[in-house]
Amino acid sequence: EAGVAQSPRYKIIEKRQSVAFWCNPISGHATLYWYQQILGQGPKLLIQFQNNGVVDDSQLPKDRFSAERLKGVDSTLKIQPAKLEDSAVYLCASSPHGAVRREKLFFGSGTQLSVL
């Protein structure tokens, strides 16, 4: 089966610019996650979608980050305006039903963002 697809793989922007990342989860997976992984740290959950509704966005910096999952399939994560501290790898993951304990999360290869 096809895995979680993410694009672009790399992105370099200047601070105060805007950027968007795209994720296509595994077909049929109801749950989609966006994680931020700063260099030298473990991933941190930004937002979780169940179908096209938001389940948890408590760690999303909503003044500059936004995310949507149209029609419960693809998702886009946007940063506007970007800051230097947003430099990180942005990982997308999906799972069939969102039961983190019992289901395997399938991760994409991420987008590495560098903010100069």
Next chain:
Amino acid sequence: AQTVTQSQPEMSVQEAETVTLSCTYDTSESDYYLFWYKQPPSRQMILVIRQEAYKQQNATENRFSVNFQKAAKSFSLKISDSQLGDAAMYFCAYNNAGNMLTFGGGTRLMVKP
């Protein structure tokens, strides 16, 4: 808040040997799950092994096993018969009742031929 600590930034093992990666966590919960994830250079996180806190028996998956010490809040990963393909970042992760995974800072494992 739950925290997960991996005290070994880097570890090295000879091919075919055994290595143990350490993880400690802090929680006041009694019902939780613990995980080890592998992140190769491709950046794609892969679940290695999972442990339910209520189970006393340590989880095993082929060459991978854990040593779960609930009272000590310790959750180490043992890799037996290490292979070159095991070289990667390894992250310990914690989950309680919600859907959030809290990850440790990771350990880079190098495998020497």
